[in-house]
Amino acid sequence: MSQSLSSVAVHNVGLEQQRRSDRRRLIFQLVLLALALAAPFVIYPVFLMKVLCFALFAVAFNLLLGYVGLLSFGHAAFLSTGGYTTGYLLTTYSGLTPELGILAGTATATMLGLVFGLIAIRRQGIYFAMITLALAQLVFFFYVQSDFTRGEDGLHGIPRGNLFGVISLQDNLSMYYFVLAIFVLGFALVQRTINSPFGYVLKAIKENEARTTSLGYNTDHYKLVAFVISAALAGLAGSVKTIVFQLASLTDAHWHMSGEVVLMTLLGGVGTLLGPVIGAAFVVSLEHQLAQGPLGDWVNVILGGIFVICVLAFRAGIVGEVQKFMKKNFN
Amino acid sequence: MKMIKKTLVAAIASTLMAGGAQATISDNEIRIGYLADMSGMYRDLAGPNGLEALRMAVEDFGGEVNGARITVVSADDRNSPDVASSTVRQWVESDGVDMVAGLVASSVSIAATRILEQSNRLGIVSGSAASSITNEHCTANHIHYVYDTYPLAHGTAKAVVDEGGDDWFILTADYAFGHALEGDVRSVVEANGGKVSQAVRHPFPTSDFSSFILQAQTSGSNVVALANAGSDTINAITTAGEFGLTQSGQTLAALLLFLNDVHALGVETAQGIQLTTGWYWDMDDDARAWADRFYERTNVRPSMVQAGIYSSTMHYLNAVKEAGTDEAQAVRAQMIATPINDMFAKGGYIREDGRMVHDMYLAEVKKPAESTGEWDLYKIIRTIPGDQAYRPLSESQCKLVNN
Numbered sequence: 001m002s003q004s005l006s007s008v009a010v011h012n013v014g015l016e017q018q019r020r021s022d023r024r025r026l027i028f029q030l031v032l033l034a035l036a037l038a039a040p041f042v043i044y045p046v047f048l049m050k051v052l053c054f055a056l057f058a059v060a061f062n063l064l065l066g067y068v069g070l071l072s073f074g075h076a077a078f079l080s081t082g083g084y085t086t087g088y089l090l091t092t093y094s095g096l097t098p099e100l101g102i103l104a105g106t107a108t109a110t111m112l113g114l115v116f117g118l119i120a121i122r123r124q125g126i127y128f129a130m131i132t133l134a135l136a137q138l139v140f141f142f143y144v145q146s147d148f149t150r151g152e153d154g155l156h157g158i159p160r161g162n163l164f165g166v167i168s169l170q171d172n173l174s175m176y177y178f179v180l181a182i183f184v185l186g187f188a189l190v191q192r193t194i195n196s197p198f199g200y201v202l203k204a205i206k207e208n209e210a211r212t213t214s215l216g217y218n219t220d221h222y223k224l225v226a227f228v229i230s231a232a233l234a235g236l237a238g239s240v241k242t243i244v245f246q247l248a249s250l251t252d253a254h255w256h257m258s259g260e261v262v263l264m265t266l267l268g269g270v271g272t273l274l275g276p277v278i279g280a281a282f283v284v285s286l287e288h289q290l291a292q293g294p295l296g297d298w299v300n301v302i303l304g305g306i307f308v309i310c311v312l313a314f315r316a317g318i319v320g321e322v323q324k325f326m327k328k329n330f331n
Numbered sequence: 332m333k334m335i336k337k338t339l340v341a342a343i344a345s346t347l348m349a350g351g352a353q354a355t356i357s358d359n360e361i362r363i364g365y366l367a368d369m370s371g372m373y374r375d376l377a378g379p380n381g382l383e384a385l386r387m388a389v390e391d392f393g394g395e396v397n398g399a400r401i402t403v404v405s406a407d408d409r410n411s412p413d414v415a416s417s418t419v420r421q422w423v424e425s426d427g428v429d430m431v432a433g434l435v436a437s438s439v440s441i442a443a444t445r446i447l448e449q450s451n452r453l454g455i456v457s458g459s460a461a462s463s464i465t466n467e468h469c470t471a472n473h474i475h476y477v478y479d480t481y482p483l484a485h486g487t488a489k490a491v492v493d494e495g496g497d498d499w500f501i502l503t504a505d506y507a508f509g510h511a512l513e514g515d516v517r518s519v520v521e522a523n524g525g526k527v528s529q530a531v532r533h534p535f536p537t538s539d540f541s542s543f544i545l546q547a548q549t550s551g552s553n554v555v556a557l558a559n560a561g562s563d564t565i566n567a568i569t570t571a572g573e574f575g576l577t578q579s580g581q582t583l584a585a586l587l588l589f590l591n592d593v594h595a596l597g598v599e600t601a602q603g604i605q606l607t608t609g610w611y612w613d614m615d616d617d618a619r620a621w622a623d624r625f626y627e628r629t630n631v632r633p634s635m636v637q638a639g640i641y642s643s644t645m646h647y648l649n650a651v652k653e654a655g656t657d658e659a660q661a662v663r664a665q666m667i668a669t670p671i672n673d674m675f676a677k678g679g680y681i682r683e684d685g686r687m688v689h690d691m692y693l694a695e696v697k698k699p700a701e702s703t704g705e706w707d708l709y710k711i712i713r714t715i716p717g718d719q720a721y722r723p724l725s726e727s728q729c730k731l732v733n734n
Binding site for chain 2: 044046047050145150153154156157172241245246247249250251287288290291292297298299300
């Protein structure tokens with residue numbers, strides 16, 4: 001009797017702690033949101049939009065790598081598919097509103113994610129990475145050859161249009177808040193996913209797939225759903241990016257882009273919610289700063305060096321290390 | 332007190348007057364942005380040395396126009412239209428940049444000129460090859476200065492057919508750019524009485540060209556043309572060099588090949604290749620004199636793109652001076668109205684579609700025995716007059732041309 005009472009008490013304490021940390025996180029996220037709302041008045045909005053697009057892309061990628069343990073080396077395919085679909089539709093059908101274009105781009109990327117997922121999740125580890133890379137290369141060659149992508153030149157002059165046919169997105173500020181809203185939705189979706197029972201099964205698969213199978217879960221099914229969600233969000237990021245920059249090009253389909261998102265996620269902190277966001281902001285601003293400075297020729301070398309140092313010394317990434325530090329000193 | 336008031340009034344009045352006199356040049360400063368690949372595969376074509384050429388032009392001009400200071404900013408585009416687009420946007424929207432120079436990869440140039448069109452600033456494209464930049468992608472806010480694929484394909488093909496090369500084997504990179512180039516070459520060869528007996532497509536990119544070059548050697552054609560670019564062209568030429576293609580009597584024609592590529596390949600490998608160029612540092616006294624000054628600063632000989640950056644910047648600054656304003660349309664009109672006679676071009680002129688028309692040159696890479704130095708690479712075989720080299724306005728799809 002007393003034993004069961006105390007276990008209830010322990011359980012309650014655990015719940016209380018959980019609730020408190022949830023509240024703390026909520027406050028923290030609200031502060032971040034307030035900062036994001038004020039940011040365009042201090043920092044150049046187009047730059048911020050670029051950061052948000054890549055952050056969403058990295059968040060989508062992190063859902064796979066950080067929470068299911070699947071290293072996809074083909075995420076550029078989803079980014080570019082979202083971008084090209086949206087870009088092509090918006091330039092071809094002038095009556096189309098941007099949100100419909102984005103929906104269509106995201107839907108196409110989701111379908112592609114389903115195809116990739118069905119083929120790739122049958123294998124683990126390096127084989128999984130190589131299959132996704134190979135499929136992404138197929139997609140790249142398709143875009144190089146197709147007429148509708150205009151090959152090397154890319155699609156240009158894609159209209160930003162009017163949101164819901166009413167709000168003009170030509171103004172950078174309204175465009176920024178639209179992108180921010182999409183980013184917050186995408187981020188919330190990932191947060192909800194990993195904190196759901198579904199997300200716990202994903203983490204279990206990451207820790208020990210054989211054991212999860214033995215507990216009666218169909219792991220392939222879970223992995224496939226996670227893969228499709230990730231592909232959809234990557235496609236969403238690509239669609240939004242296309243509207244922001246009014247162009248879609250082969251850069252997004254190239255395997256460099258798949259590598260860049262790995263870099264962003266690892267630098268920021270894989271398996272943390274905020275890590276990819278910080279990582280994306282860090283990489284994009286570094287590239288931006290270096291490109292304009294006297295060290296312009298050295299961008300690749302410097303990024304490579306930082307990556308090596310990070311992997312050798314700060315395995316958990318920026319956010320991961322900060323979390324470790326907080327836990328050690330303030331708990 | 333009265334004294335102070337007087338000086339204050341005088342000071343304010345003089346500032347206002349100075350402001351009034353310069354009101355036509357925005358912020359009383361001419362800002363030039365240099366956007367190019369500084370770290371990737373086109374680094375040697377324009378890159379940091381192109382920025383040096385731009386700085387030379389600003390210095391030679393005296394650093395100011397009608398009392399307005401000239402400042403130069405630069406950025407690496409990483410060959411990415413995204414980077415180009417965000418950089419140029421920031422330049423025009425918050426840094427007040429008046430003109431963007433450099434512009435190498437065609438996707439970068441198109442992205443940049445779209446933004447310049449929206450914000451009514453000026454761009455001078457020096458590095459890009461795509462002829463679409465003054466065709467379907469033309470805007471009233473940019474000028475394409477140095478060369479494009481039209482004279483490269485037409486110039487080389489016509490000249491080679493005229494020299495007796497009537498049976499062609501074309502090796503094409505299998506994507507839109509390669510197909511377009513192949514189509515251009517085919518039409519010119521056939522129009523001039525030659526024939527294309529075989530066209531083979533290779534995947535993009537390819538590193539091993541052995542089988543393609545062997546196929547070309549056994550084809551019996553007397554001309555082997557490379558309708559590809561960048562590393563594909565270099566790899567194909569290297570392989571052709573190893574198999575002794577030109578030594579065995581076939582002519583190798585490269586459609587997109589630059590001085591820095593030939594320098595990297597060396598005359599041993601590249602000898603005998605025919606190509607079209609917009610400028611060559613050793614082609615006349617003016618060019619040589621400028622190239623010598625450039626060499627002193629950079630230790631390399633300038634490519635046609637770098638020379639074009641210098642020449643176009645000079646032309647731009649002169650136009651700003653003449654027009655007395657930095658407003659894009661007025662400056663562009665002035666640039667179109669003034670012919671270009673300098674170290675880069677003689678009798679060059681800018682058309683309404685933004686194409687700068689000037690003479691092009693058919694060159695052949697020298698044999699090792701003929702070459703007297705590291706940079707003594709080309710001999711100019713003939714001049715292709717500008718009005719024959721570039722796409723005639725009657726074929727233009729540019730929205731600025733009434734067809």
